[in-house]
Amino acid sequence: MKTCIQELRKKNKLSQEELALAVGVSRQTITSLECEKYTASLVLAYKISKYFNLKIEEVFDFSEVNEF
Amino acid sequence: MENYKKVTTKKLTLMTAFTAFAAAFIALTGAFVYMGAGINEDVSAMIPGFQLGSFIGFQITMLMYIAKYRKALKTEDELKKLYIEEHDERTTLIKDKICSVGFLFSLVTITTATIITGFFNQIIFFTLFGVLLFMLLVIVFLVVYYRNKF
Numbered sequence: 001m002k003t004c005i006q007e008l009r010k011k012n013k014l015s016q017e018e019l020a021l022a023v024g025v026s027r028q029t030i031t032s033l034e035c036e037k038y039t040a041s042l043v044l045a046y047k048i049s050k051y052f053n054l055k056i057e058e059v060f061d062f063s064e065v066n067e068f
Numbered sequence: 069m070e071n072y073k074k075v076t077t078k079k080l081t082l083m084t085a086f087t088a089f090a091a092a093f094i095a096l097t098g099a100f101v102y103m104g105a106g107i108n109e110d111v112s113a114m115i116p117g118f119q120l121g122s123f124i125g126f127q128i129t130m131l132m133y134i135a136k137y138r139k140a141l142k143t144e145d146e147l148k149k150l151y152i153e154e155h156d157e158r159t160t161l162i163k164d165k166i167c168s169v170g171f172l173f174s175l176v177t178i179t180t181a182t183i184i185t186g187f188f189n190q191i192i193f194f195t196l197f198g199v200l201l202f203m204l205l206v207i208v209f210l211v212v213y214y215r216n217k218f
Contacts (some may be wrong), residue, residue, distance in 0.1 A: 021152070030157040041157050 002061035006034045008052050023047040072151050073141065080137045083130050090127040094120060175203055 009019055016030040025044060032038035033048075040048065040060070049056045089130040140150040153159070 021148070023102060023150055024155070026156040026159060029156055032158055034136055038158055038161075 002036060002063070003040075003059055004061075005030065005048060005059065008054075008059065012052070019047045019051070019068075022051055052068055069144070069147065069151065073147060076137055076141060076147070076150070080134060080141070083137070084135050087127055087130045087134065090123050090130065092122050094127070171203075171207075175200075175207075178203065 005019075009016070016027045016034075020027045020030045023044065024047065029038065029044075033040055045056050047061055049059045052059060136150070140146045178196055178200050182193060182200055185192045185196055
């Protein structure tokens with residue numbers, strides 16, 4: 001899933017390690033999210049969005065999610 | 069984090085108890101050497117060696133975890149790092165995938181081996197068949213357990 005975590009992180013001058021520690025995951029998880037290799041759980045998506053004071057859909061791109 | 073600290077302290081106590089038990093077991097392995105001897109001359113030394121090696125392996129692992137947990141319990145930052153390491157959702161997903169794919173792969177391999185050995189050796193066939201039945205029982209139990217849990 002596409003995200004704008006990297007842009008937000010750079011804008012806020014945060015390292016991956018700092019963001020990871022703030023939201024309670026490993027640095028590798030943040031790397032995987034930025035590389036679109038891993039999709040965050042709802043809880044993690046909420047934590048990241050809350051950390052940047054944004055809505056979940058402003059951080060995570062749901063346009064490619066299939067609707068049934 | 070306070071709750072996690074309590075859980076970690078409990079884990080540490082259990083690990084210390086297990087390590088003491090393993091040490092006592094290793095000290096008593098002389099009996100296993102005697103029990104293993106005479107069953108089959110070719111493998112009589114291998115069986116107690118495996119038992120002793122397993123317990124030494126467990127003990128080394130436990131000692132490593134004890135050191136890690138003790139270090140984590142000293143400061144709040146270290147405890148948080150340990151919490152993240154143990155609860156990271158990506159790591160959990162990787163572990164789940166490894167377990168499920170690994171179990172399925174083992175099941176397919178053992179099934180194939182059971183069929184093939186059926187043509188050559190009865191003892192190996194029944195041993196593998198027993199392992200296969202056990203694995204299938206574990207799957208059935210886990211399916212029932214997790215369907216009720218979630």
